[in-house]
Amino acid sequence: MPRKRFKAIFLALISLIFFILTACSRKNTNTYQNIKQSNKIVWGVKADTRLFGLMSIKTGKIEGFEIDLANALTKEILGKNGKAEFVQTTTKSKIPLLKNGNIDAVLAAMTITPERKKEVLFTKPYFNAGQSLLVPENSKVKTVNDLNKKGMVVLAVKGTTAAINIAKFAPKAKVLEYDDYGQAFTALKAKQGQALTTDSGILAGLAKEGKGYKLVGGNFTSDPYGIAVNKGQKEFASKLDVALQNLRQNGTYNRLLKKWFGNIPGFSIKFTQQN
Amino acid sequence: MIGILTSHWSEFITGFGNTILCSLIALFFSLVLGIGFALLEVAPIKFLRIIAKIYIELFRNIPLLVITMVFYLVIPQFFFKVSGFVAGTIGLSLYTSAFIAENIRAGINSVGDGQMEGALSNGMTYTQAMRYVILPQAMRIVIPPLGNQFINLIKNSSVLAFVAGFDLMYQADVVALSSFQTINTYVIVGVFYLILTLPLSYYMRYLEKKLN
Numbered sequence: 001m002p003r004k005r006f007k008a009i010f011l012a013l014i015s016l017i018f019f020i021l022t023a024c025s026r027k028n029t030n031t032y033q034n035i036k037q038s039n040k041i042v043w044g045v046k047a048d049t050r051l052f053g054l055m056s057i058k059t060g061k062i063e064g065f066e067i068d069l070a071n072a073l074t075k076e077i078l079g080k081n082g083k084a085e086f087v088q089t090t091t092k093s094k095i096p097l098l099k100n101g102n103i104d105a106v107l108a109a110m111t112i113t114p115e116r117k118k119e120v121l122f123t124k125p126y127f128n129a130g131q132s133l134l135v136p137e138n139s140k141v142k143t144v145n146d147l148n149k150k151g152m153v154v155l156a157v158k159g160t161t162a163a164i165n166i167a168k169f170a171p172k173a174k175v176l177e178y179d180d181y182g183q184a185f186t187a188l189k190a191k192q193g194q195a196l197t198t199d200s201g202i203l204a205g206l207a208k209e210g211k212g213y214k215l216v217g218g219n220f221t222s223d224p225y226g227i228a229v230n231k232g233q234k235e236f237a238s239k240l241d242v243a244l245q246n247l248r249q250n251g252t253y254n255r256l257l258k259k260w261f262g263n264i265p266g267f268s269i270k271f272t273q274q275n
Numbered sequence: 276m277i278g279i280l281t282s283h284w285s286e287f288i289t290g291f292g293n294t295i296l297c298s299l300i301a302l303f304f305s306l307v308l309g310i311g312f313a314l315l316e317v318a319p320i321k322f323l324r325i326i327a328k329i330y331i332e333l334f335r336n337i338p339l340l341v342i343t344m345v346f347y348l349v350i351p352q353f354f355f356k357v358s359g360f361v362a363g364t365i366g367l368s369l370y371t372s373a374f375i376a377e378n379i380r381a382g383i384n385s386v387g388d389g390q391m392e393g394a395l396s397n398g399m400t401y402t403q404a405m406r407y408v409i410l411p412q413a414m415r416i417v418i419p420p421l422g423n424q425f426i427n428l429i430k431n432s433s434v435l436a437f438v439a440g441f442d443l444m445y446q447a448d449v450v451a452l453s454s455f456q457t458i459n460t461y462v463i464v465g466v467f468y469l470i471l472t473l474p475l476s477y478y479m480r481y482l483e484k485k486l487n
Binding site: 016091092095096115116118119158159163164176177178179183186187189190191192 | 359436439451457
């Protein structure tokens, strides 16, 4: 019996190691050459974030600023016939999907941070975001300092820079983290916390969606978003940089920004355009 | 992989502790509720049987996540605040108790009718017959399916991750997302769950052998 048991444990270990090895192996190819050959770019985007990328129930397609930007960038790099394909990602899945080659680039409200730079390669910023707070309209919370008290509960989304930052700005508050913005917003509605924190652009979308909530606290950080490509894909990253620069110069970028963020009270487009 | 374990040791241990705590509480309540509703299900009064059937079919056929979300999101809007840990533990207890009740009912039914009749004709009351004759025999039969339910319960406790219950899975998400070592983190978490479930499954097997 002990021998049989040993064998079972041994087999389990072997399969575990095998699983890790297969998971770690990845293709080391040039993304830019690949996309030129296939004439399409696969973008990892958000589908749960209003204004940036949201799955439209009517059309069944993802719509938002980042989708439009991705389409424009694809045309800029591959020419008129270039195709943009969209894969829905979450905060949790975007880097693994990028690393195993399922997507070519991540355009999903991703803040450029030193930790993330160790794992992926970022382009120049395409959206200058800042962290802010979303609270119920009758809330007494006005600035982030109001949250720095015992008993205060701040809601955030797992793996976002906002979750890490709030621990610095309001160390006394408890932070609860959720899987996506929808869940975090629902938790705010269910009064599981006093405020929801993340980048102002995303909060603006949430405030538009559900009445009775407002943005407070201004932008207490400056966290520019970048497009992430796999580590080592310098050629692709520089092509994206050039394409982005062209879009900024020919006015497409400004047009898209105004289209999505044009009439939101308290939201500064000027702040967003900085790079 | 060892690096991620040592650098986030406190997160993993807090998560591990909360998972154990939640599992123990849910284990206790689901067993109590499960036995209770199993007894109602075989009760001689029809009204009690209907109540038990409604309870069991309701909680057995709704996903655990939905039950938990109701306690986490709906109850606070109308009544009082429920923390993620509490909501998850309640959901887990109710969900598992429905399965346990069904298992125990099957166990009770598998004990021959003659046993109950014999006990009653020997002057025992219904309660006594259940307590001293039927249940001890039924328990022996339900140990293996009960073991499965307990293992499922521990694994299902990962539902706490969705409602910020600070369990092992919640911490794993947080660690994976801050370190970007997604695969390594989840492998470690898998091992942590094995530490809980493997001894349990061996203990159940031992118990099964001992009782037979």
